Amino acid sequence: MKISVIDATKRFGDFAALDQVNLEVRSGELLALLGPSGSGKTTLLRIVAGLDWPDEGQVQFDGKDALSRTTGQRHVGFVFQHYALFRHMTVFENVAFGLRAKPRPERPSEPEIRRRVEKLLDLVQLGWLAQRYPAQLSGGQRQRIALARALAIEPRVLLLDEPFGSLDAKVRKELRRWLRNLHNEIHVTSIFVTHDQEEALEVADRVVVMDKGRIEQTGTPQQVYDQPRTSFVHEFIGESIVLPVVVLNNQVQFAGRPIGVVPHGMRNCVATLYARPFDVTVLPASPNDNLQGVIKRIHGIGPARRLEIALGGEPVQTIVEVDASRTQHWEIGQAVTLRPEQYRLYPDRL
Amino acid sequence: MGTTLLWLSLIVLIPLSTLFFRTAALTFDQFIAIISSRRALHAFELSFGLSFAAALANLVFGSIVVWALVRYRFPGRRLLDAIVDIPFALPTAVAGIVLTTLYAESGWIGGLLAPLGIRVAFTPLGIFVALVFIGLPFVVRTVQPVLEDLDGELEEAAASLGAGRWMTVRRVVLPSIVPALLTGFTLALARAVGEYGSVIFIAGNLPNYSEIAPLLIVIRLQEFRYADATAIALVMLVISLLFLFLINALQRWTELHTGKSQ
Amino acid sequence: MSALPVAELMQESALPDALNESVAARAAIHAQVLRRADARADPPWVKWLVIALAAGFLGLFIGLPLICVFIQAFAKGAAAYIAALADPDTLSAIRLTLIVAAISVIANSVFGVIGAWAIAKFEFRGKHLLITLIELPFSISPVIAGLVFVLLFGLQGYLGPWLVAHGIKVIFALPGLALVTIFVTFPFVVRELIPLMRQQGTEEEEAALSLGASGLGTFFRVTLPNVKWALLYGILLCNARAMGEFGAVSVVSGHVRGDTNTIPLHVEALYDGYQFAAAFAVASLLALLALVTLIFKVVLEGRLEQE
Numbered sequence: 001m002k003i004s005v006i007d008a009t010k011r012f013g014d015f016a017a018l019d020q021v022n023l024e025v026r027s028g029e030l031l032a033l034l035g036p037s038g039s040g041k042t043t044l045l046r047i048v049a050g051l052d053w054p055d056e057g058q059v060q061f062d063g064k065d066a067l068s069r070t071t072g073q074r075h076v077g078f079v080f081q082h083y084a085l086f087r088h089m090t091v092f093e094n095v096a097f098g099l100r101a102k103p104r105p106e107r108p109s110e111p112e113i114r115r116r117v118e119k120l121l122d123l124v125q126l127g128w129l130a131q132r133y134p135a136q137l138s139g140g141q142r143q144r145i146a147l148a149r150a151l152a153i154e155p156r157v158l159l160l161d162e163p164f165g166s167l168d169a170k171v172r173k174e175l176r177r178w179l180r181n182l183h184n185e186i187h188v189t190s191i192f193v194t195h196d197q198e199e200a201l202e203v204a205d206r207v208v209v210m211d212k213g214r215i216e217q218t219g220t221p222q223q224v225y226d227q228p229r230t231s232f233v234h235e236f237i238g239e240s241i242v243l244p245v246v247v248l249n250n251q252v253q254f255a256g257r258p259i260g261v262v263p264h265g266m267r268n269c270v271a272t273l274y275a276r277p278f279d280v281t282v283l284p285a286s287p288n289d290n291l292q293g294v295i296k297r298i299h300g301i302g303p304a305r306r307l308e309i310a311l312g313g314e315p316v317q318t319i320v321e322v323d324a325s326r327t328q329h330w331e332i333g334q335a336v337t338l339r340p341e342q343y344r345l346y347p348d349r350l
Numbered sequence: 351m352g353t354t355l356l357w358l359s360l361i362v363l364i365p366l367s368t369l370f371f372r373t374a375a376l377t378f379d380q381f382i383a384i385i386s387s388r389r390a391l392h393a394f395e396l397s398f399g400l401s402f403a404a405a406l407a408n409l410v411f412g413s414i415v416v417w418a419l420v421r422y423r424f425p426g427r428r429l430l431d432a433i434v435d436i437p438f439a440l441p442t443a444v445a446g447i448v449l450t451t452l453y454a455e456s457g458w459i460g461g462l463l464a465p466l467g468i469r470v471a472f473t474p475l476g477i478f479v480a481l482v483f484i485g486l487p488f489v490v491r492t493v494q495p496v497l498e499d500l501d502g503e504l505e506e507a508a509a510s511l512g513a514g515r516w517m518t519v520r521r522v523v524l525p526s527i528v529p530a531l532l533t534g535f536t537l538a539l540a541r542a543v544g545e546y547g548s549v550i551f552i553a554g555n556l557p558n559y560s561e562i563a564p565l566l567i568v569i570r571l572q573e574f575r576y577a578d579a580t581a582i583a584l585v586m587l588v589i590s591l592l593f594l595f596l597i598n599a600l601q602r603w604t605e606l607h608t609g610k611s612q
Numbered sequence: 613m614s615a616l617p618v619a620e621l622m623q624e625s626a627l628p629d630a631l632n633e634s635v636a637a638r639a640a641i642h643a644q645v646l647r648r649a650d651a652r653a654d655p656p657w658v659k660w661l662v663i664a665l666a667a668g669f670l671g672l673f674i675g676l677p678l679i680c681v682f683i684q685a686f687a688k689g690a691a692a693y694i695a696a697l698a699d700p701d702t703l704s705a706i707r708l709t710l711i712v713a714a715i716s717v718i719a720n721s722v723f724g725v726i727g728a729w730a731i732a733k734f735e736f737r738g739k740h741l742l743i744t745l746i747e748l749p750f751s752i753s754p755v756i757a758g759l760v761f762v763l764l765f766g767l768q769g770y771l772g773p774w775l776v777a778h779g780i781k782v783i784f785a786l787p788g789l790a791l792v793t794i795f796v797t798f799p800f801v802v803r804e805l806i807p808l809m810r811q812q813g814t815e816e817e818e819a820a821l822s823l824g825a826s827g828l829g830t831f832f833r834v835t836l837p838n839v840k841w842a843l844l845y846g847i848l849l850c851n852a853r854a855m856g857e858f859g860a861v862s863v864v865s866g867h868v869r870g871d872t873n874t875i876p877l878h879v880e881a882l883y884d885g886y887q888f889a890a891a892f893a894v895a896s897l898l899a900l901l902a903l904v905t906l907i908f909k910v911v912l913e914g915r916l917e918q919e
């Protein structure tokens with residue numbers, strides 16, 4: 001099922017939780033809403049679900065207005081961050097709840113309900129827990145039951161609010177993989193909210209990066225990582241080196257001196273240069289080169305050495321971390337030259 | 351430690367134990383004879399029966415009140431919230447005389463009911479009214495924190511799964527507050543059984559009709575029939591103790607079953 | 613080196629088909645959106661019905677009686693009201709009540725603090741039993757409370773003969789009233805303090821002791837200040853109950869006007885004597901006490917929450 005969000009705005013007093021948000025979710029895709037807290041991603045999810053309403057804008061399911069329908073009428077499956085399992089019901093009864101809640105004409109018979117619930121519990125590999133109570137389950141198990149419960153009503157879209165947020169790291173990784181496999185199996189349009197970029201990039205077909213109630217970029221995980229459209233996206237996803245620079249007469253200057261970087265037709269402005277730590281070449285200092293610094297710390301136990309380098313002098317030093325060759329010898333206090341190979345320049349917003 | 355235990359035994363245990371000792375001075379047959387006399391039986395029936403009914407009424411009205419106080423915002427809500435505590439704070443004698451005045455045939459409410467043939471004051475119905483009055487805060491104040499702490503996401507989950515509002519309330523909200531409701535009911539019941547001051551003015555106190563058990567104890571005391579008084583008191587005390595343990599057990603069960611969500 | 617073109621902020625802005633709708637239709641949808649209730653709201657008719665029932669019940673059942681107390685108190689005019697209060701029997705009742713309440717409050721505060729401290733900060737066998745015993749005076753009928761003291765100290769009581777021999781009057785006199793009031797108000801201070809003390813733990817006291825403070829010094833300068841609001845709250849409730857207690861003192865008092873009648877007993881005496889306006893006048897004092905207690909309760913609850 002296709003979902004369209006059109007010019008959605010939601011305010012809480014002066015604070016804009018969502019600001020003119022437009023989004024198209026393709027049928028059958030697994031979409032991640034990624035952003036820091038306060039970015040509006042949960043608000044957007046809840047508006048799609050029908051648990052909140054926008055002050056302005058529209059939401060459409062397959063072209064038909066969804067806002068005039070309550071959450072129950074929209075046929076969405078919502079999985080809460082803290083599971084919201086019904087404590088006084090068994091696992092079986094939790095999963096069966098949506099089926100038993102249907103009005104009599106639509107309600108399947110009890111044997112049919114039982115069959116469906118058992119099938120779902122098998123799908124999430126927890127059939128053996130059917131008679132237990134939520135309090136007796138681990139966090140990961142509860143989350144899977146919450147998912148099974150949402151799937152029981154055969155929703156047109158699955159909405160997950162930070163589904164793995166309250167689990168520990170190892171369980172989170174396992175469930176991430178498990179969710180991806182599940183989606184490959186059942187192909188329900190799914191939207192999940194997360195603040196963990198690793199999770200979003202690993203699991204989703206497409207990622208929507210949000211900040212302060214706005215969408216910064218929408219794209220595949222590859223696109224948002226390799227071609228970040230704004231400084232926010234560059235900084236939020238993956239590691240970044242951040243350099244305040246000035247673009248002047250087709251030259252890029254740092255701390256008053258040109259640094260041999262081409263701005264490609266950008267007009268004069270104050271800007272910021274972003275690069276990935278592994279896209280910067282580090283060389284022993286030579287007098288003509290322009291981005292000069294001094295090594296402050298050396299660490300790193302990966303494929304590259306991680307060097308902490310102080311750039312510029314007065315009045316404030318900029319510290320950057322870059323990856324450098326392991327085979328070369330580095331020393332603290334050593335003067336080096338940095339040469340960004342791949343980089344992006346974003347003019348500062350006034 | 352030693353001081354506390356000493357103080358406790360002096361103030362609580364010793365006086366209570368006299369009750370047991372005094373009753374032990376009776377033979378078993380005498381004991382049975384006293385508590386099964388027609389007057390005593392009727393007093394027990396009246397006290398426990400009306401207390402149960404009043405606690406039930408408080409359960410119903412208390413639930414309505416606590417729902418309004420917790421779930422809705424409306425002008426005057428804080429005032430209503432404060433009013434709930436009045437029966438708790440008001441001395442029982444004051445409650446007794448004012449309820450009698452209100453519900454007597456010459457009173458404001460009694461006067462309205464009299465033409466309908468309903469007499470409240472000086473009948474068991476009057477006792478019922480007084481017991482409802484003093485029991486209300488117990489139900490409301492016990493359920494209120496539980497309802498306030500209820501996780502909103504549970505109701506959202508139920509709604510997202512297609513449940514209507516009534517089904518959500520019935521199958522998700524209510525089960526979560528049942529333990530608190532039970533505790534409140536038991537507290538109201540325990541209080542009502544032993545109530546004296548609020549009741550004796552409005553009751554009429556006619557033996558075998560509107561005489562509550564505590565009053566019978568007082569009368570026997572005044573007649574210097576100590577044995578009778580202690581026998582009746584013992585029965586009431588044992589039942590009160592049972593209530594006490596029941597309340598504690600309920601409260602522990604409540605903590606086990608609901609607990610705080612996350 | 614390669615650089616990518618100037619990056620500008622771009623939003624997904626595919627124009628949806630639905631935007632072809634008329635302005636009026638969009639406004640209608642907008643209005644509908646605004647009227648929406650969320651998933652936890654009850655239908656409006658339920659809401660107003662419940663509120664009406666709750667307000668009606670509370671107003672009629674509880675608010676009305678309270679107002680009635682004051683109206684009846686002034687039924688015969690302000691002069692009669694003041695006369696009722698200035699009556700010598702009333703004044704001695706007030707005096708007696710104040711004395712009894714003061715004794716109860718002081719006694720129960722002192723041992724309540726000690727008791728709560730022992731229970732909250734130490735582990736010992738029989739602790740649960742102790743806690744249950746403390747709650748006991750709450751759950752037994754006040755009449756039974758009075759009865760047991762009569763059994764102990766009354767003429768035919770266990771200590772009766774001994775007391776008579778020594779010329780000491782307990783029942784039908786002030787000591788009896790004080791004792792029974794202490795009994796029924798016993799739990800108030802303790803149960804306010806126990807959860808708070810438990811929550812605060814022993815770390816601060818241990819710190820004080822390790823810094824060289826004496827046991828008693830620690831108690832007064834660390835333990836007590838930490839619980840001052842809960843203590844005040846407990847004292848308030850204890851006092852309210854002590855002044856208003858009826859059933860228990862009714863049993864042990866001699867009902868002698870001007871001598872062994874507390875304010876509640878005096879109210880009863882006036883009422884039984886058909887002096888209704890006077891009875892309500894004196895009762896209005898107790899009602900005022902209740903209101904003041906409630907106001908302080910709200911204030912103190914706010915302070916407690918801050919802690």
